[in-house]
Amino acid sequence: MTTTEVFLVVASGGFLFVSCRIFLQKKLYKDLQQLAPQDTLPGSTVTSQSSSTQPWHSTLAQTCFSLCFSECSILFCMLMCQGLDWLEPRIRLLSWRIALFLLLLTILLLVPISFSLILTYRPDNPGFVQSRALPIRVAFALAPVALFVFALSYIPLPAELLSYNPLTAVTTRLVTLGTTVLGLLSGLGAVSGAWGIINWSRSIPSASSIASAENALERVKNDLRDRSRDLDDYTSSKPQPDGSWLSRMSFKRNGQQSSMQQEVIGLQALEEQMSLRVVALKRNRIAAEYAESFTGKTITWSWAVYCVCRVCSSAFNILSPTVSNSSTSSASYGDIVAHILAWLFSLLPLPTTGDEGKPQIDTPSLSKQISLSLVGVIILCSLRLVLRGVTRAFHVTSRKTSASLMLLTLAQLMGIYLLSTLVQLRTTFPPAVSTVISDSQDPSDDSMNLFATLPEYSLFGGLFDWSFLIGAAGCAFARWARSSFEGDDLDV
Secondary structure, rough: OOOOHHHHHHHHHHHHHHHHHHHHHHHHHHHHHHHOOOOOOOHHHHHHHHHHOOOOHHHHHHHHHHHHHHHHHHHHHHHHHHHHHOOOOHHHHHHHHHHHHHHHHHHHHHHHHHHHHHHHHHOOOOOOOOOOOOHHHHHHEEEEEHHHHHHHHOOOOHHHHHHHHHHHHHHHHHHHHHHHHHHHHHHHHHHHHHHHHHHHHOOOOOOHHHHHHHHHHHHHHHHHHHHHHHHHHHHHHOOOOOHHHHHHHHHOOOOOOOOOOOHHHHHHHHHHHHHHHHHHHHHHHHHHHHHOOOHHHHHHHHHHHHHHHHHHHHHOOOOHHHHHHHOOOOOOOHHHHHHHHHHHOOOOOOOOOOOOOOOOOOOHHHHHHHHHHHEEEEEEEEHHHHHHHHHHHHHOOHHHHHHHHHHHHHHHHHHHHHHHHHHHHHHHHHOOOOOOOOOOOOOOOOOOOHHOOOOOOHHHHHHHHHHHHHHHHHHHHHHHHHHHHHOOOOOO
16 A cells, blocks of 8 residues: 555545535535525524624534535545546555545435534524523534434345444444435426426416516615715704613614614515526526527426326336346336436447457446436436425525535435446446455455445335335426416426
8 A cells, every 4th residue: 555545536536525615615505595496584684694703503504515526426436546546445445444434424424414403503692602591502402313314224235244343333324314315306306397397388477477576676775875875964953872781771762763774674685686687587587588489498308298298107117027137237227217328329330349249338327327326317307306305495584695505415325326326337338247246355466346245226215106106296296386376486
């Protein structure tokens, strides 16, 4: 084990961590603040805008996300080094195990604990950290995390994985939970994508509605400008107390000034709400105009057809388990669109390196990777809805707190998705020996394969299809009920 290679792996992890932190501070965290729901109270809106310092929960969320990203990148880098035969096998295996352990630690403990601490934090108590009740508050914050880990330990394992090391068992349980979550999100995204495209014509904002919203916004801006000027004139005309303690105690509170201040705060919140609505109206109209073009119609309707086909494929896999089980693990639990794309790709005139002049392309494995990529696109399309739903579910009224919760949710989903991607890659590059590396195996063995530390994807395919259908059915019912009782909403 050379010192240079160890230093190279450590330096790469540190560089990825620092680069991710810089990107979060300059770009992503600010974008998440703009994505936060704008139903905040006027007082909280002013407080969040007046605070220029970065809160502690922002630093905590960015650290968790950067750690998750860097460890996921290290895992993929070790797989690339294994394929290219770079680094020593012992260094690859050690780096793999450390990165996998840190990733599991982040997903299972750090992110849930950070989530719980942010939700139980009281901003109205500046002495929170120095409070004597801090141990009790920390205990209340850690209780849900302990229950989560305890419930995770009761996820049953397949019989063939009961004799392996604890790291593999924890990975299997987490991938089982992650497969369920990804299936639910994929079903949500598939129905939302198809529903939004099919019902697109009913939600196109007209030019007159945009003009009316702009005129209303301009009137609110004029009122805010007038009331702010009146408040400044009234404040300057009144005598101000000096700096003495007696003067501050004897100075009477002016009720009219307080009323004018509250009115200005309310107008500021209303202006922000109406500005966001105008931006949403213009954005939706531009998207609608693009959707009416030939290119837009081709892309949007092709995507809607794929979403419907993905739902049908999951239903077929569940209703016909004998067909799925009769094939190999890499070919089962796919979708028909991915199979067609993989078959078309196999027909391309590629270099013939296989036997009898045939290209060495594993079509079932390629189909699985295409299906995984399309599922990732579905999740990305539904990510905005999921992130805003997180802050609405917990009734968060601060932009920075909402952004921190969204960032933690992104870290959790990113870690689970990339870990599931590694498990599916195992079907494309199966280890020569199908057994999992145990603790008794000599770590100096040069023939060890990193994929052997991961469970087989065939153990999770049916679970994904069931959760996909449940998420799709739940989203379809919610969409139908909302459109029936409330009508179509504008996505601000």
